[in-house]
Amino acid sequence: xxxxxxxRTATTYPPEAIEAMLAAIQFDAQGLVxxxxxQHDTGEVLMVAWMDRNAVRESMRTxxxxxxxxxxxxxxxxxxxxxxxxxxxxLRVDCDGDTLLALVEQAGVACHTGRHNCFFRxxxxxxxxxxxxxxxxxxxxxxx
Numbered sequence: 001x002x003x004x005x006x007x008r009t010a011t012t013y014p015p016e017a018i019e020a021m022l023a024a025i026q027f028d029a030q031g032l033v034x035x036x037x038x039q040h041d042t043g044e045v046l047m048v049a050w051m052d053r054n055a056v057r058e059s060m061r062t063x064x065x066x067x068x069x070x071x072x073x074x075x076x077x078x079x080x081x082x083x084x085x086x087x088x089x090x091l092r093v094d095c096d097g098d099t100l101l102a103l104v105e106q107a108g109v110a111c112h113t114g115r116h117n118c119f120f121r122x123x124x125x126x127x128x129x130x131x132x133x134x135x136x137x138x139x140x141x142x143x144x
Contacts, residue, residue, distance in 0.1 A: 008089060012060065012062065013060040018056075024097050025100070026096065033052075033099065035049055035099075036099065037065065037078075039103075040089040040105060050067060050068045051068055054066075055067050055075060058077070060091060063087060065078050065085075079108070083107075084109050085107050086105070087104060088103075089103040090103040115132050116132065
């Protein structure tokens with residue numbers, strides 16, 4: 001099995017569950033809500049992105065995690081261009097309804113830099129340093 005093949009069956013939800021989730025979410029003035037993607041079995045925080053109503057609906061309906069790209073102003077289904085997909089295991093909303101937690105099975109890398117997660121920089125000594133290696137040369141892939 002390749003690193004980009006999900007090892008877990010996606011969780012999908014029926015329409016009434018999707019509508020219940022959408023009713024609980026407090027979208028901001030732009031119609032967005034932050035979504036934290038976390039590896040379901042290790043707890044590793046992979047990335048933070050944004051979802052609109054359609055991204056929430058699509059993620060819950062298909063089990064493939066989708067987002068809203070603020071830079072492109074367009075829907076973005078993780079992995080469509082790179083093959084580094086996120087399979088939805090569980091979608092949770094916080095106590096205030098203003099942040100989502102997507103528990104995922106990450107196939108490949110989560111970060112567009114080719115690192116396993118987006119949180120690869122930290123202060124070491126008095127300098128900001130990259131503390132995780134590039135795993136995949138993303139210049140050889142279309143970015144997502």
